[in-house]
Amino acid sequence: MNAHPAVGLPATQVRRAAPPPRWRAFAARIRRNAIGSTGAVIILATLACALLGPLAWRTDYASQASRRLMAPSAAHPLGTDELGRDELSRIVHGTQVSLQVGIISVVIALVSGTVTGVAAGFYGGAVDAVLMRAVDIMFAFPGLVLAIVIAGLLGPSRTNAMVAIGIVYAPAFARVVRGSTLGVLGLPYVEAARSLGISDARIVRRHLLPNIMAPLIVLTTVYLSTAILTEAALSFLGLGTQPPEPSWGSMLNAARSYMERAPWLAVAPGLAIMIVVLGFNFLGDGLRDVLDPQLRDA
Amino acid sequence: MARYALRRLLFVVPTLFGMSILIFAMVRLLPGDVVDAMFTGEAGAAATAKQAIRKALGLTDPLPVQYIRFVGGVATGALGQSLTSGERVSAIMARALPITVELAALAAVTATAAGVPLGVLSAVRPNTAVDLAARVGGLIGLSVPNFWFATLALLATSVFLHWTPPVTWIPPWRDLPANLAQMAIPALAIGVYLMATVMRMTRATMLEVLRQDYIRTALAKGAASRAVLFRHALRNALIPVITVIGFQVGTLIGGATIVEVIFGLPGMGYTLVQAIFARDYTVIEVAALLLALVFVLLNLAVDVLYGLLDPRIEQA
Numbered sequence: 348m349n350a351h352p353a354v355g356l357p358a359t360q361v362r363r364a365a366p367p368p369r370w371r372a373f374a375a376r377i378r379r380n381a382i383g384s385t386g387a388v389i390i391l392a393t394l395a396c397a398l399l400g401p402l403a404w405r406t407d408y409a410s411q412a413s414r415r416l417m418a419p420s421a422a423h424p425l426g427t428d429e430l431g432r433d434e435l436s437r438i439v440h441g442t443q444v445s446l447q448v449g450i451i452s453v454v455i456a457l458v459s460g461t462v463t464g465v466a467a468g469f470y471g472g473a474v475d476a477v478l479m480r481a482v483d484i485m486f487a488f489p490g491l492v493l494a495i496v497i498a499g500l501l502g503p504s505r506t507n508a509m510v511a512i513g514i515v516y517a518p519a520f521a522r523v524v525r526g527s528t529l530g531v532l533g534l535p536y537v538e539a540a541r542s543l544g545i546s547d548a549r550i551v552r553r554h555l556l557p558n559i560m561a562p563l564i565v566l567t568t569v570y571l572s573t574a575i576l577t578e579a580a581l582s583f584l585g586l587g588t589q590p591p592e593p594s595w596g597s598m599l600n601a602a603r604s605y606m607e608r609a610p611w612l613a614v615a616p617g618l619a620i621m622i623v624v625l626g627f628n629f630l631g632d633g634l635r636d637v638l639d640p641q642l643r644d645a
Numbered sequence: 646m647a648r649y650a651l652r653r654l655l656f657v658v659p660t661l662f663g664m665s666i667l668i669f670a671m672v673r674l675l676p677g678d679v680v681d682a683m684f685t686g687e688a689g690a691a692a693t694a695k696q697a698i699r700k701a702l703g704l705t706d707p708l709p710v711q712y713i714r715f716v717g718g719v720a721t722g723a724l725g726q727s728l729t730s731g732e733r734v735s736a737i738m739a740r741a742l743p744i745t746v747e748l749a750a751l752a753a754v755t756a757t758a759a760g761v762p763l764g765v766l767s768a769v770r771p772n773t774a775v776d777l778a779a780r781v782g783g784l785i786g787l788s789v790p791n792f793w794f795a796t797l798a799l800l801a802t803s804v805f806l807h808w809t810p811p812v813t814w815i816p817p818w819r820d821l822p823a824n825l826a827q828m829a830i831p832a833l834a835i836g837v838y839l840m841a842t843v844m845r846m847t848r849a850t851m852l853e854v855l856r857q858d859y860i861r862t863a864l865a866k867g868a869a870s871r872a873v874l875f876r877h878a879l880r881n882a883l884i885p886v887i888t889v890i891g892f893q894v895g896t897l898i899g900g901a902t903i904v905e906v907i908f909g910l911p912g913m914g915y916t917l918v919q920a921i922f923a924r925d926y927t928v929i930e931v932a933a934l935l936l937a938l939v940f941v942l943l944n945l946a947v948d949v950l951y952g953l954l955d956p957r958i959e960q961a
């Protein structure tokens with residue numbers, strides 16, 4: 348966002364005031380928002396679990412050294428699975444998998460959706476018509492169904508699941524970005540920038556993108572939860588992360604065969620999915636209240 | 646209104662056309678085909694044998710020819726045969742579609758019946774314990790994976806009630822009570838998300854509507870608060886709620902897909918997932934197109950309903 352100072356503009360334009368501590372007021376508002384701050388705490392705890400968990404709980408998630416389907420005990424707080432692997436270490440490793448898939452697929456959706464939406468809103472006319480019809484057609488598919496078709500046809504793997512989820516949710520970003528872009532482009536400061544002869548690229552970078560950030564941040568948070576749920580669903584169906592790598596969805600699917608003997612195996616992965624998704628939903632709700640009151644009911 | 650509905654209905658045709666291109670492109674351009682899937686694990690399968698099967702199935706024809714065959718088949722109702730079982734695709738769809746439609750409909754009805762009252766309750770008591778419980782409960786409802794809910798419900802009923810779902814689907818026209826008993830848990834599992842969405846939307850719009858002048862006027866003229874709540878507020882608040890239900894039909898269909906797999910219900914989603922694993926092109930194409938068509942038509946129905954409920958829309 349920060350332009351290079353040496354672009355030959357008059358000094359008044361180049362000089363920047365020290366950034367006001369807006370984020371501090373923002374953080375204070377999030378803290379006062381009970382639901383939003385609960386979400387932030389859950390997400391921070393999840394990140395800590397993904398990054399530090401493997402250091403704190405050192406049992407190897409792939410080791411099949413223990414007895415199979417053991418009930419929770421001190422040595423295995425969440426028991427062992429059908430191959431004698433420690434369930435807790437697999438849940439901890441699954442946190443990394445879930446967050447990785449969620450973040451990468453949302454980045455794919457965010458980048459491609461933003462490029463599409465800005466192009467459609469900025470250029471209008473035929474570009475807008477073609478891009479938005481394509482978006483409409485993709486919207487005509489139930490999201491999970493499209494993800495299942497793409498991931499299934501690309502071949503079951505974690506990378507393909509990320510690609511599939513990214514493609515499926517890109518249109519949502521494109522629509523919101525296009526709407527916000529049209530809103531911002533109608534404002535006087537954009538007209539002023541245009542009349543000063545500022546290039547399109549610079550208008551997009553300096554005037555447009557910073558001003559559509561609020562809905563984008565909210566949307567990103569919400570879709571992080573959707574993407575994690577979708578990855579779990581794909582893995583549950585065998586279309587996502589493949590064994591032996593642990594993913595919460597595939598762990599839950601495997602647990603179904605042993606439900607009578609080891610019901611705890613069906614509880615932990617689902618609970619993990621729910622907590623992380625809940626965290627992002629809480630955070631998204633809080634961010635929406637703070638950042639974007641107009642989106643509150645959406 | 647009829648003209649509006651007709652115009653919207655005509656607009657479905659190009660959408661359907663675009664969807665057919667997208668589906669066809671995905672199915673044919675992505676790697677692997679039905680013959681590869683058939684010969685999985687048989688590394689020594691002769692390439693010539695594979696090629697002969699491909700030719701017999703029409704997979705060696707140029708892509709435009711295959712696309713026209715697909716679209717022509719959809720237009721004339723001649724949907725062809727499953728590449729793996731040889732069964733007519735129309736027969737497979739006729740078997741699968743009622744299951745998915747019933748699941749989604751039951752889920753939608755349950756979700757609305759529970760979500761609207763909860764939302765109203767939350768809105769008329771804002772910032773109380775009831776409201777907070779409803780808001781947090783709503784967010785939890787949005788976060789529970791439906792396949793987890795379904796798994797746990799299955800576990801609970803088998804452990805506590807010693808009830809396991811029947812292995813085959815019982816059509817409602819044959820034995821309605823047995824059918825509802827079989828569909829209750831799957832429908833609830835799918836409906837939780839929608840219930841939470843409906844609750845949140847009802848709460849939000851009720852809060853909005855209750856602030857309006859005409860509510861104050863109604864109360865000022867001495868109308869009973871119950872009458873104001875239901876006749877003036879809820880009727881207006883429900884309009885956006887209906888839109889949201891329409892938007893969420895896709896989630897219902899997606900949810901049905903995965904829950905069908907768990908309960909072994911041979912609906913559209915189950916059929917689609919099986920066909921994808923087998924690379925059964927004809928079934929994938931028709932199933933995906935049909936699911937999308939159902940989704941588009943339901944959205945259209947919601948739009949028309951919206952216009953009927955809110956006369957302001959028609960002029961726009």
